[in-house]
Amino acid sequence: MGTAPAAQLDEAAFLELERSFSGRLVRPGDAAYDEARRIWNGSISKYPALLAYCTGVADVAAALESAKRTGLPVAVRSGGHSFPGQSLCEDGIVIDLSAMNGIRVDPENHTVRAQAGVLLGALDRETQHFGAAVPAGIVTHTGLAGLTLGGGIGWLMRKYGLTVDQLLSADVVTADGTFVTASARHEPELFWGLRGAGGNFGVVTEFEFRLNPVGPMVLAGPILWPLEEAPQVLRFYRDWITDVPDELTTIVVHRKAPPLPAIPPQLHGRPVIAVISCYAGDIEAGQRVLRPLREFGTPLLDLCAPKPYLQHQSMFDPSFRPGWWYYVRSCDIERLDDEVIDISAAHALRITSPLSTCNIFHLGGAVARVGEDETACSGRDVAHTLNINGNCVDAEGFDQARAWARAWWSALEPYHAGVYVNFLMDEGADRVQQAYGDDKLRRLRALKKEYDPGNVFRSNQNIAPAA
Structure with missing residues (x-):
């Protein structure tokens, strides 16, 4: 503080x-x-x-x-x-950059230009007017710039890839005040680095993205089971996702059921495990894909239904409100093996705060079809990213929530396979190295030396300039 x-x-x-x-x-x-x-x-x-x-x-x-x-x-x-x-x-x-929030969709060329102050909800509204979207995040009041420059995971990633995989160009003001536009053809090395470590090289003022056809309707929403059944649900889920199509992206959530209007009052505060789906394709085909999940065990609640993509994009907003106190520990894992499942199920039962969650993101699909060295963003081959949030409304109970998140993360340490840079706290150089790996970090440090030798841009997951 x-x-x-x-x-x-x-x-x-x-x-x-x-x-x-x-x-x-x-x-x-x-x-x-x-x-x-x-x-x-x-x-x-x-x-x-x-x-x-x-x-x-x-x-x-x-x-x-x-x-x-x-x-x-x-x-x-x-x-x-x-x-x-x-x-x-x-x-x-x-x-x-919040006042720089212009958005311009080019429907003929299937692109959109967005300034760096744009929030995800505004981008979604503009692009959905044209039946399109940029894969970007799961909370609408997230800033587009920070999310993009770290990679960008979200509900469309298995079908279309990460947010950085849609990036066509970026306008940048470098440390010495120079204005450059980076793309695959112009400043290609800077363009490579921006896509995963971008905050280190300058101030990006505007982005140009490729648009993808989406919606307006998707098959989406959560299915809830009692948290005590997490071991069985996770084992079924692990096997079920092995052959689901790329149109489906899922997130497994462990938490206490929030007091939302769509959730019956008798479930409010009850510890649950939920599988939240977004099928961005033909609704009838999605119903067939999701049927085994919906029929597994005896769900407490099934809210998966056809709905506007914009509605689904905002579903997490009430759970991550501005001003609450947040702490996260995160890791990538290769697969949900039995040990990972048992550790996760045990720690989920120790949740104290009604705002704490553990989210398990299912990667693969289009994310994995981009080569590991094509962008600075790493972790293309991992199966899952875990995001363990120890959250509270304010300082009351925050120390306990943080300790809970750290304990879960530490118990999984033998299975860590990297980390998504946007889910790092202020954890030091070793964790930044884990996010990129040795080879990429050397390349990024050389790029940093070229564009920001004085490390002006260091209030980030910092990459030190090469000596």
Whole structure:
């Protein structure tokens, strides 16, 4: 937790920036300061010296130049949704991109351009108007930029791949203020690095994505069983997913049933295991694929039904509200073998907070058809990513929830096979190395030396420049 800012942007430097800046500048003492420094994860409290709300590339370059002149650290914020709160920095300049939120769909060329301040829900609304989507995330108030630059897993990934697999080009302001557009043809090495480690090389101001046909209706929703039946459900699930089509993406969730209108009151707070599905294809074909899952055991509740894709995309929003306290430990695993299942089932029964969850994402499909070396994003061949969330409304019970998440993660340590970089907390260089592997990390460090030799962009899962 931070304290009141020790470093200040002196008045002369502030006035110099103000003259060349068209957006809003917020600093300590301003009425808007306390609200401006809040982010999605309420457990993070930092005190920047200045928050610069940029309206375009010129503002971004001006803010970077001010940071260079004053020597203050820099953080970049779009949606402010990172678990460790790296979109803020203590005593530095926050380059806030939230006002840069334009979206332009090109239906003829099946592409969309989105500025870096866009949130996933806004992107989904615009693209669904044209019967299309960019595979991107599972919570609509997530920032598109941070999600994309780390990889981007979501409900369409097995059919179309990760968010970075749709990226055609990216506009970037580098550490020295240079504007470049990176694509497969122009600055290809930078384009490679942006797709999985992008926050390290500059401020991405705009993205161009390939669009994919989706919806408007999908077959989607959760099926719930008592948490005591988790070992049986997970063993069935493991075998069932071996030959499901790529149109189906599933997430297994362990938690206490939330008090949502769709869930009967008698189930509220009951520990459950749920398999949440999204079948992005023919509804009747999806019904056939999902029938074995729906008929397994005696589910407490089956809410899987045809619904608008936009509705399904927002289903997790009530469970991850802005301002709650979040802590995550994550790992990739090769498969759900019996030991992993038994460990997970045992730790799930120890959930205390009604907001804590463990989500098991099923990968494969189109994710695995992209070569491991084609993008900086790693883990193409793993079967699952586990996201163990120790969450609370506020500080009450948070220490216990964190300890629960750490214990589950530690028990699975013999089975770890890497980690998805967007699910890292502030865990140090060794964990960043695990996210990319030795060969990619060497390549990324060389790229960092070329584009950010002074490590200006270090409020992230940091890659140090090569010596």
